[in-house]
Amino acid sequence: xxxxxxxxxxxxxxxxxxxxxxxxxxxxxxxxxxxxxxxxxxxxxxxxxxxxxxxxxxxxxxxxxxxxxxxxxxxxxxxxxxxxxxxxxxxxxxxxxxxxxxxxxxxxxxxxxxxxxxxxxxxxxxxxxxxxxxxxxxxxxxxxxxxxxxxxxxxxxxxxxxxxxxxxxxxxxxxxxxxxxxxxxxxxxxxxxxxxxxxxxxxxxxxxxxxxxxxxxxxxxxxxxxxxxxxxxxxxxxxxxxxxxxxxxxxxxxxxxxxxxxxxxxxxxxxxxxxxxxxxxxxxxxxxxxxxxxxxxxxxxxxxxxxxxxxxxxxxxxxxxxxxxxxxxxxxxxxxxxxxxxxxxxxxxxxxxxxxxxxxxxxxxxxxxxxxxxxxxxxxxxxxxxxxxxxxxxxxxxxxxxxxxxxxxxxxxxxxxxxxxxxxxxxxxxxxxxxxxxxxxxxxxxxxxxxxxxxxxx
Amino acid sequence: xxxxxxxxxxxxxxxxxxxxxxxxxxxxxxxxxxxxxxxxxxxxxxxxxxxxxxxxxxxxxxxxxxxxxxxxxxxxxxxxxxxxxxxxxxxxxxxxxxxxxxxxxxxxxxxxxxxxxxxxxxxxxxxxxxxxxxxxxxxxxxxxxxxxxxxxxxxxxxxxxxxxxxxxxxxxxxxxxxxxxxxxxxxxxxxxxxxxxxxxxxxxxxxxxxxxxxxxxxxxxxxxxxxxxxxxxxxxxxxxxxxxxxxxxxxxxxxxxxxxxxxxxxxxxxxxxxxxxxxxxxxxx
Numbered sequence: 130x131x132x133x134x135x136x137x138x139x140x141x142x143x144x145x146x147x148x149x150x151x152x153x154x155x156x157x158x159x160x161x162x163x164x165x166x167x168x169x170x171x172x173x174x175x176x177x178x179x180x181x182x183x184x185x186x187x188x189x190x191x192x193x194x195x196x197x198x199x200x201x202x203x204x205x206x207x208x209x210x211x212x213x214x215x216x217x218x219x220x221x222x223x224x225x226x227x228x229x230x231x232x233x234x235x236x237x238x239x240x241x242x243x244x245x246x247x248x249x250x251x252x253x254x255x256x257x258x259x260x261x262x263x264x265x266x267x268x269x270x271x272x273x274x275x276x277x278x279x280x281x282x283x284x285x286x287x288x289x290x291x292x293x294x295x296x297x298x299x300x301x302x303x304x305x306x307x308x309x310x311x312x313x314x315x316x317x318x319x320x321x322x323x324x325x326x327x328x329x330x331x332x333x334x335x336x337x338x339x340x341x342x343x344x345x346x347x348x349x350x351x352x353x354x355x356x357x358x359x360x361x362x363x364x365x366x367x368x369x370x371x372x373x374x375x376x377x378x379x380x381x382x383x384x385x386x387x388x389x390x391x392x393x394x395x396x397x398x399x400x401x402x403x404x405x406x407x408x409x410x411x412x413x414x415x416x417x418x419x420x421x422x423x424x425x426x427x428x429x430x431x432x433x434x435x436x437x438x439x440x441x442x443x444x445x446x447x448x449x450x451x452x453x454x455x456x457x458x459x460x461x462x463x464x465x466x467x468x469x470x471x472x473x474x475x476x477x478x479x480x481x482x483x484x485x486x487x488x489x490x491x492x493x494x495x496x497x498x499x500x501x502x503x504x505x506x507x508x509x510x511x512x513x514x515x516x517x518x519x520x521x522x523x524x525x526x527x528x529x530x531x532x533x534x535x536x537x538x539x540x541x542x543x544x545x546x547x548x549x550x551x552x553x554x555x556x557x558x559x560x561x562x563x564x565x566x567x568x569x570x571x572x573x574x575x576x577x578x579x580x581x582x583x584x585x586x587x
Numbered sequence: 588x589x590x591x592x593x594x595x596x597x598x599x600x601x602x603x604x605x606x607x608x609x610x611x612x613x614x615x616x617x618x619x620x621x622x623x624x625x626x627x628x629x630x631x632x633x634x635x636x637x638x639x640x641x642x643x644x645x646x647x648x649x650x651x652x653x654x655x656x657x658x659x660x661x662x663x664x665x666x667x668x669x670x671x672x673x674x675x676x677x678x679x680x681x682x683x684x685x686x687x688x689x690x691x692x693x694x695x696x697x698x699x700x701x702x703x704x705x706x707x708x709x710x711x712x713x714x715x716x717x718x719x720x721x722x723x724x725x726x727x728x729x730x731x732x733x734x735x736x737x738x739x740x741x742x743x744x745x746x747x748x749x750x751x752x753x754x755x756x757x758x759x760x761x762x763x764x765x766x767x768x769x770x771x772x773x774x775x776x777x778x779x780x781x782x783x784x785x786x787x788x789x790x791x792x793x794x795x796x797x798x799x800x801x802x803x804x805x806x807x808x809x810x811x812x813x814x815x816x817x818x819x820x821x822x823x824x825x826x827x828x829x830x831x832x833x834x835x836x837x838x839x840x841x842x843x844x845x846x847x848x849x850x851x852x853x854x855x856x857x858x859x860x861x862x863x864x865x866x867x868x869x870x871x872x
Contacts, residue, residue: 133638133862134637134638134641134642135634135637135638135707138641138707139693139705139707142705142706142707142708143695143703143705143706143707145703146697146698146699146701146703147697166641166644167644167645167646168641168642168643168644168645168871169645170871170872173641173642190869223697223698225695227855227858227859227862228855228858228859229618229693229695229855231695231696231697231698233698246646248647290645290646290647291646424596424742460741494741527739560773563776563777563778564776564778564783566776568769568773575766575769577772
């Protein structure tokens with residue numbers, strides 16, 4: 130467990146007598162006058178100034194402390210310039226817990242090398258179309274991958290936010306709490322390292338393509354996979370065997386099987402292939418950016434352009450032409466859409482399953498049923514859009530445990546998913562079933578019933 | 588169960604109910620600061636919110652790992668405690684709010700043995716208030732409504748379940764024990780795939796002859812105090828994940844399934860309760 134941020138901030142704001150050796154330490158504050166705090170699953174970091182230099186003071190999760198100690202020692206011994214210098218300080222700071230009891234805590238003091246974050250560096254040079262600094266960065270990145278591999282260092286969660294680009298386009302890794310040294314898993318970071326290398330290669334060859342990928346969030350590891358087939362096409366058409374092999378490795382998740390030695394060999398080959406491509410792929414003709422978007426769901430994403438919603442696939446291409454005023458996320462092959470105040474249900478091809486004429490449509494993918502409201506009456510539909518029965522109700526709750534709370538003529542009861550009545554309409558109110566029971570109102574009193582409709586004994 | 592990693596795709600939720608009735612005007616001492624109970628409660632709730640916001644802070648900004656709802660209850664109504672009309676607010680929205688800051692002094696014993704006064708600044712997303720009655724049933728009903736909608740959202744189906752803190756110093760003025768039990772059961776029956784919602788009732792005292800009881804393992808620990816026993820029955824059995832921290836807090840630790848409640852606790856005890864009740868923060872990725 131990490132110490133509470135409140136207690137860390139207290140120590141940094143009141144350093145006198147709280148640090149064993151770090152004298153004259155100051156918290157660096159942001160625009161709001163508050164200390165700059167960043168957290169991760171492994172550590173809480175606070176920006177500090179000590180003896181004229183900027184550092185991130187890291188308070189590690191207990192489970193990461195032994196690794197961090199080993200890593201700091203290894204970095205110091207090996208003098209690996211690709212990793213920001215850091216010092217592990219045992220029992221350095223006196224922190225109070227929420228009950229006011231104090232205890233010594235270890236910290237890692239990690240230098241922040243002067244330079245630009247990788248994100249800012251890429252944005253600045255890709256925007257200006259200045260390929261040379263980007264090419265230099267890519268070559269240095271390949272050298273870094275080789276050097277860390279030889280030294281038996283795996284970064285594990287290598288990512289753009291954790292890299293500072295220093296003078297001479299040298300990348301320096303700053304999230305050292307992620308690092309493992311010599312523990313036999315040097316290949317653990319091959320996939321994120323390879324993805325980042327390919328993105329840097331794209332930036333060096335086609336800066337505008339890199340910007341387009343970034344704009345469409347395709348540079349993010351979760352979405353990157355969708356562009357790999359296009360990359361393989363580009364690699365084949367430009368006779369770039371290294372890019373083809375590394376892309377295929379990523380497509381088949383074989384980067385770790387390929388091993389660091391294999392990745393390094395391919396990156397070394399890729400260094401000599403930095404040149405602009407011709408217009409070869411649909412990747413190079415991106416669709417316009419959207420104003421709002423939902424999450425990727427059922428492999429499709431709802432996006433809004435010029436105030437209208439439609440759906441795109443992982444590469445950002447429209448999957449069908451229809452546009453809506455509202456488009457819900459797909460779930461189990463169906464999505465609720467609306468035009469004006471009318472709602473309907475569509476499938477993944479954009480075909481209409483329920484016409485867009487209802488006052489409300491709710492889709493329950495797990496149960497495979499939809500509930501629709503037309504002229505104030507509720508009806509029950511299957512995943513094909515057809516009514517499961519001719520019955521109508523005044524209200525229907527959410528399905529669960531095989532039952533749906535329903536209202537008819539002022540009384541509440543429960544129906545099955547085929548519309549048949551399973552618990553008679555005798556209640557004045559009824560809630561959905563949870564864990565085999567539902568709360569109902571009967572004779573002015575609340576009680577609970579089981580799925581057979583039997584009231585709880587008081 | 589109770590092990591889902593908390594991510595932006597699978598966020599979790601806290602619902603904080605705060606009794607702001609007239610009795611919360613009584614004074615308590617927290618460290619060397621004498622303050623109304625209402626202020627102490629607001630301070631603790633704000634410390635929890637500050638911790639969540641800071642733990643959600645990444646290089647690129649604050650991520651929405653948690654949805655936090657806060658409701659005050661007094662007079663005969665329940666109202667959003669963050670101001671405005673929204674109960675649920677995301678972590679990034681909280682980080683962007685321009686709220687009052689207040690400084691407190693705390694006496695601290697340094698490792699040298701020297702006692703010093705330290706100044707600590709806290710943000711106040713929730714402002715203290717105290718007036719009139721204690722409509723606890725209405726507050727729990729609102730918590731049920733909020734938690735139900737949250738759990739019903741398919742986007743939260745795999746999430747770590749919501750935690751509901753009910754911080755109070757008295758008895759409900761709007762319902763009898765049966766009604767309170769029923770609404771508590773409804774809250775506890777809400778669930779995600781990772782487990783049921785947890786209802787933690789924290790009862791604070793200004794000054795009491797009776798020693799505090801934190802996370803009792805049996806109802807007998809609470810003696811014959813009827814209200815304490817009601818809170819015990821209303822509160823969730825705490826999952827195993829919480830046990831090690833609860834055992835560290837309790838003297839003697841006792842055995843059995845601990846209940847998520849405290850009775851007659853001080854502001855410092857309340858802070859410890861909230862601290863343990865929110866250990867799910869450590870599941871943030």
